[in-house]
Amino acid sequence: NEQVPEDKTLDNTVALMREGYLFIRNRIEEYQSDIFETHVLGQKVICMGGSEAAKLFYDTDKFQRQGAVLKRIQKTLFGVNAIQTTDGRVHHHRKQVFLSLMTPFHQKRLAELVMNQWIESSKKWVNLDKIVLFEEAKKTLCRVACHWAGVKLHESEVKERADDFISMVYALGAVGPQHWKGRMARNRAENWIQSMIEDVRKGTEKVEEDSALYTMATYQDEEGNKFDPHMAAIELINVIRPIVAISTFITFTALALKDHPEYKEILKSGNPQDLDMFIQEVRRYYPFAPFLGAKVKKDFIWKDCAFKEGMLVFLDIYGTNHDPRLWDNPNEFHPERFKDRNVGPFDFIPQGGGDPSTGHRCPGEGTTIEVMKASLDFLVNKIEFDIPAQDLSFSLVKIPTLPESGFVMQNISLKV
Numbered sequence: 504n505e506q507v508p509e510d511k512t513l514d515n516t517v518a519l520m521r522e523g524y525l526f527i528r529n530r531i532e533e534y535q536s537d538i539f540e541t542h543v544l545g546q547k548v549i550c551m552g553g554s555e556a557a558k559l560f561y562d563t564d565k566f567q568r569q570g571a572v573l574k575r576i577q578k579t580l581f582g583v584n585a586i587q588t589t590d591g592r593v594h595h596h597r598k599q600v601f602l603s604l605m606t607p608f609h610q611k612r613l614a615e616l617v618m619n620q621w622i623e624s625s626k627k628w629v630n631l632d633k634i635v636l637f638e639e640a641k642k643t644l645c646r647v648a649c650h651w652a653g654v655k656l657h658e659s660e661v662k663e664r665a666d667d668f669i670s671m672v673y674a675l676g677a678v679g680p681q682h683w684k685g686r687m688a689r690n691r692a693e694n695w696i697q698s699m700i701e702d703v704r705k706g707t708e709k710v711e712e713d714s715a716l717y718t719m720a721t722y723q724d725e726e727g728n729k730f731d732p733h734m735a736a737i738e739l740i741n742v743i744r745p746i747v748a749i750s751t752f753i754t755f756t757a758l759a760l761k762d763h764p765e766y767k768e769i770l771k772s773g774n775p776q777d778l779d780m781f782i783q784e785v786r787r788y789y790p791f792a793p794f795l796g797a798k799v800k801k802d803f804i805w806k807d808c809a810f811k812e813g814m815l816v817f818l819d820i821y822g823t824n825h826d827p828r829l830w831d832n833p834n835e836f837h838p839e840r841f842k843d844r845n846v847g848p849f850d851f852i853p854q855g856g857g858d859p860s861t862g863h864r865c866p867g868e869g870t871t872i873e874v875m876k877a878s879l880d881f882l883v884n885k886i887e888f889d890i891p892a893q894d895l896s897f898s899l900v901k902i903p904t905l906p907e908s909g910f911v912m913q914n915i916s917l918k919v
């Protein structure tokens with residue numbers, strides 16, 4: 504690949520860990536090329552970013568997911584052999600079940616439950632010295648996600664279960680203790696949910712037929728086979744865990760409000776379009792999912808670059824959401840940019856690109872948006888609070904990241 508810039512460093516694993524969210528973007532800018540080759544984790548990897556690259560990445564004739572996700576990530580974040588690692592008919596069939604659980608009806612229901620739960624929780628905050636928003640969001644969303652899914656959760660378990668779901672997510676870029684914490688969290692959660700799946704199948708646990716628990720317990724694949732109970736648990740966790748993970752975006756939402764107080768007045772009107780634009784900009788501006796990986800299915804050439812069967816390819820999520828060709832002043836927080844913008848399937852990709860029903864794009868985007876809007880509305884219109892001095896900086900190196908302090912709030916009072 505003589506035409507394609509190659510980062511000649513022997514192995515860039517360390518650089519990747521040092522540059523985090525900016526690793527791909529930094530090189531795309533340096534080489535003035537959407538695509539470059541490098542070595543990470545002992546293998547050749549093609550890295551790319553921008554909307555054309557995103558479009559290519561979602562071409563299922565050219566790329567597959569099987570074999571692209573490291574085992575250490577399957578054992579923490581996704582679960583082994585989960586939907587994220589499947590292709591073709593298996594993927595398509597399984598994907599429809601996730602989408603059926605994330606319809607506008609479910610999105611609305613989840614958002615309402617979240618608002619009610621925020622109001623319930625905040626009644627206790629008025630008597631406390633301070634609260635940490637991220638910690639409260641984890642518990643709030645864990646209660647809501649489990650209740651909605653039909654998963655019994657005793658109040659005394661909420662904190663541990665919520666911490667386990669978050670530990671799976673925060674194991675992503677981690678090595679050492681943080682990685683092992685994620686593995687243990689996953690084992691505990693899988694055992695817990697698997698026993699519930701088994702109880703539903705035995706009939707000892709009665710649950711609504713339209714619940715996520717019942718749906719995963721009874722799902723039949725494209726050949727008419729039920730999941731084994733462990734796989735059913737993995738896929739049910741694939742619905743609950745990411746709902747809990749919306750906590751990260753909620754914490755960034757609070758930070759955005761603090762840093763851009765001029766929007767508070769606008770948002771007080773409760774106009775859905777204003778809430779929507781603000782939330783979209785939070786999802787674009789702040790870092791969460793860093794990049795995605797896939798494997799080349801068969802040889803092809805794109806932009807003079809030879810993609811060889813079996814090669815690993817990374818698509819830059821954070822960098823594409825900050826690509827100056829797609830976004831004016833990409834490093835400024837500016838919700839109005841979404842006002843008259845028709846967002847295409849490949850230029851705004853915080854939760855992946857393309858079409859969720861045919862590709863791997865996140866099925867939970869509508870849910871994420873509705874839950875974030877309810878939480879923003881709560882923060883602006885339902886409570887008042889002070890923000891004491893604290894370290895609200897966030898690293899662009901740690902993947903995933905979060906404001907250091909988790910967003911401490913004081914002197915909380917209710918407006919309702």
Ligand code: HEM
Nearest residue numbers: 586587742745746748749792854855863864865866867870
């Ligand atoms: C896939 C991000 C919330 C369920 C994905 C992908 C990303 C992502 C980047 C990968 C897309 C790809 O591989 O092409 C996020 C972020 C969220 C979020 C940042 C906010 C916290 C949710 C929610 C759900 C969910 C609320 C609940 C159903 C899934 C599932 C997949 C997925 C099941 C795998 C889809 C597939 O492989 O076909 N998400 N997501 N996510 N997400 Fe989300």
